[in-house]
Amino acid sequence: MTAVLFLCFILLCILFTSSLQHVSESEPLVRFKSSVNITKGDLNSWRTGTDPCNGKWFGIYCQKGQTVSGIHVTRLGLSGTINVEDLKDLPNLRTIRLDNNLLSGPLPPFFMLHGLKSLLLSNNSFSGEISDDFFKETPQLKRVFLDNNRLSGKIPSSLMQLLGIEELHMQGNQFSGEIPPPAAGNTILKSLDLSNNNLEGEIPKSIAERKNLEMKFEGNQKLCGPPLSTKCEDKPSSTGEKNEVTTKAIFMVILFLLIFLIVVAIITRWKKKRQPEFRMLGKDHLSDQESVEVRVPDSVKKPIESSKKRSNTDGSSKKGSSHGKGGGGGPGGGGMGDIIMVNSEKGSFGLPDLMKAAAEVLGNGSLGSAYKAVMANGLSVVVKRIRDMNKLARDAFDIEMQHFGKLRHPNVLTPLAYHYRREEKLVVSEYMPKSSLLYVLHGDRGVYHSELTWAIRLKIIQGVARGMDFLHEEFASYDLPHGNLKSSNVLLSETYEPLISDYAFLPLLQPNNASQALFAFKSPEFVQNQQISPKSDVYCLGIILLEVMTGKFPSQYLNNGKGGTDIVEWVQSSIAQHKEEELIDPEIAINTDSMQQMVELLQIGAACIASNPDERQNMKEIVRRIERVTL
Secondary structure (H helix, E strand, O other), rough: OOHHHHHHHHHHHHHHHHHHHHHHHHHHHHHHHHHOOOOOOOOOOOOOOOOOOOOOOOOOEOOOOOOOEEEEEOOOOOOOOOOOOOOOOOOOEEEEEOOOOOOOEOOOOOOHHOOOEEEOOOOEEEEEOOOOOOOOOOOOOOOOOOOOOOOEEEEOOOHHHHOOOOOEEEOOEEEEEEEOOOOOOOOOOOOOEEOEEEEEEOOOOOHOOOOOOEEOOOOOOEEEEOOOOOOOOOOOOHHHHHHHHHHHHHHHHHHHHHHHHHHHHHHHEEEEEEEOOOOOOHHHOOOOOOOOOOOOOHHHHHHHHOOOOOOOOOOOHHHHHHOOOOOOOHHOOOOOOEEEEEEOOOOOOOOHHHHHOEEEEEEEOOOEEEEEEEOOOOEEEEEEEEOOOOOOOHHHHHHHHHHHHHEEEOOOOOOEEEOOOOOOOEEEEEEOOOOHHHHHHOOOOOOOOHHHHHHHHHHHHHHHHHHHHHHHHHHOOOOOOOOOOOOHHEEEEEOOEEEEOOOHOOOOOOOHHHHHHHHHHHHHHHHHOOOHHHHHHHHHHHHHHHHHHHHHHHHHHHHOOOOOOOOOHHHHHHHOOHHHHHOOOHHHHHHHHHHHHHHHHHHHHHHHHOOOHHHHHOHHHHHHHHHHHOO
């Protein structure tokens, strides 16, 4: 009895501490609101003592619904003084977006927020110079938008020296002087706009020679050198100066070579002592992907090598290795090992190609782990190691995978190849550059979230619906034509075209494993009555639709249900009160001309998540409704 009381006490303390944290984060936000003037709207939803992560605070974004990670307050006519000291009490704040307001004066000391990743202050009236070391203590910054203000002086060298900076927009100001060179170790800068300033001198070659950098320098009359057409005048230099420069250059090259050889020797010796391990380095709160340069891990090599040995003794793998005729594996399957091609549209490859490829660990999912491999021919693939997919015998499994390989639809990801082993399977698919819908919506919101315009979101919703319609026709005889539809299994191409993955796995999994791994088993009909049907997929589609429209992370994705937003309860409650517009993500709510379409899509999503599956329409009817919204 004493132990039970003690346990209850501990649980109460945990709940009380969590509640206090949410309430404590409301206080600095309310102080922030009080310090500025609002002329074009209101922030009445910001109230002391309420939880900023309850989904009702306008412009507030949270990591999995637990702690404030972003402040997006735009077009409200904000003016006055921002007290950054207040925001220091938000330890997980990663994004500040205050663009298109009336803020003025010197740039506030945002360098006090060491964890900041995105600072978006476009189209205000900030003025004055920025100290050269202003950004020295914000090493995690990835996006800085200071464009169309009244800032002057030199561009801070500390800003250009940030190793992680990806996008830098400073156009439309009064910056002068030369452009500081970027950090030598920064290879990820992809967008630089310094146009319409008063900059002068030669554009640094370390910038001009970047091949994958989108850059703009127009409107700076005294700038010269590539990529501008204005040539720089040669600066006279004495022979002595040239000789001195040459001597220094030679010395630096020799020193660099010595350091390089020492590092290579140390790495080579270390590798001999320790073989690389395949460890899952999951994303911290859906932040940027962790990446490491490794070879195909022993944990992947060993099962493949052991199955190759079995194939030499009992012939069990000969059929798979040869792929059958026309399987894309070359004549007789020679040299292709146990990698069985089912779709050779991207070219054929084999086990040796994967073993030579540099790998980037992506993380763990409900079905297993995954990593990205870039092969010598430039093809990027995702290799998934799937556990417990052992319901079918080898021949039946081969038939299913060949079926998958024949699927062709612009919104369905067709696998390229697979490897069979009793304990686990490897499934190889093409890598999608924008990662998943889950990451784009809820990851580092400064990276992609601002690109998710209403048009892009509508495109994603339509594509997912069409892909699901195709799968429900292709696998009409299955209890769950997809079974695992969620935003992490909606991959996005470079143009945000959605491709559905991890579908039709139910026949391959043991029942106990399926109920643990597939998201459709979290539908109300299974939770309450242990039943599933194709309408369980409709429920999953509804969650995605509402996730895209609200921008909130659904708590339904979490095993313990703690964190995120209970999107089902929130949406049903708001629609019952005719408050649909309050559900819409503020990022797209500014498109008032499309508000009626947004509300209709919310209502379709609400129809998909009805507790009683008999009250849900089937997939084809839901897709027709979605298509009609856009007519």
